[in-house]
Each structure stands twice: as structure tokens, then as C-alpha cells.
Amino acid sequence: MSQPRRRLGRLVVAVVAVAYAWWVAGLEHFTTSALVAVMAAGALAVSSSRWPRRHRSVPATRRVALGPWPMVLGALLVWELAAFSLSPRATHPTLSSIADAALGPRPIEAAAFVAWLALGRRLAGP
Numbered sequence: 001m002s003q004p005r006r007r008l009g010r011l012v013v014a015v016v017a018v019a020y021a022w023w024v025a026g027l028e029h030f031t032t033s034a035l036v037a038v039m040a041a042g043a044l045a046v047s048s049s050r051w052p053r054r055h056r057s058v059p060a061t062r063r064v065a066l067g068p069w070p071m072v073l074g075a076l077l078v079w080e081l082a083a084f085s086l087s088p089r090a091t092h093p094t095l096s097s098i099a100d101a102a103l104g105p106r107p108i109e110a111a112a113f114v115a116w117l118a119l120g121r122r123l124a125g126p
Contacts, residue, residue: 021113025106030096038113045117049124 020041027034076095086092103109 017114017117018110021110021117022106024113025109029100041113041117042120045121046124049121 083094
């Protein structure tokens with residue numbers, strides 16, 4: 001694939017991601033439709049990191065150092081589950097409710113969603 005076509009493809013993907021993020025940011029929060037929209041986009045972003053690419057050398061073995069990330073993710077998961085099971089939400093906020101309050105306006109929420117997709121894709125593959 002030529003360089004201009006590759007750039008055009010990346011531009012199209014970026015425009016579609018921003019438009020989709022804007023649509024998702026407009027959905028009613030904490031609904032099934034919002035959950036499905038976020039999970040579908042995340043699954044597509046992660047799975048697209050595994051699609052074959054031409055002209056890209058990937059080392060046969062790749063050593064990954066996890067460091068403290070499993071502990072951090074485990075602590076966040078425990079917090080989310082504990083806060084979800086306790087009530088009221090104002091006293092025991094979940095990470096979702098904190099993020100919902102912090103992101104606020106739709107443009108900020110859409111930008112955070114695009115960043116989340118990009119980070120997920122980057123972390124998932126080469």
C-alpha cells in the first residue's frame with residue numbers, strides 16, 4: 001500500500017472514531033445501549049491490533065514486563081466492586097460515577113473515549 005493511501009486510511013479511521021465517540025458521548029449514561037456501544041468499540045480496537053500488517057517486522061519473541069500493573073488493576077477492581085455493592089452512591093462512589101462526573105461536557109467525554117480506544121489498541125498489540 002502506498003504512503004498516501006495509508007495516510008488516507010488512518011485519517012478515515014480517525015474521523016470515524018471521533019464521530020463514533022461523539023455519538024457514544026451523547027447516549028444516556030449507565031444504560032445497556034451505552035454499555036454495548038463502549039464494549040463493541042473497545043473489542044474492535046483491541047482486535048484490530050491483531051490484524052496482519054504488511055512491511056512491519058515484529059520480533060519473534062517479545063518480553064513483556066508487567067511491573068506493578070496487575071496490583072493496580074486488582075486494587076481498582078476491588079474498589080469498583082466494593083463501591084458497587086455498598087450504598088448510597090454519594091458516600092461510596094464507583095470509578096464509573098467518578099469518571100462520569102469528571103468528564104462532564106460532551107466534547108471532553110468524546111475526547112476521553114477516543115483516547116481510551118487509542119490506548120486500548122496500543123496496549124493490546126504491536
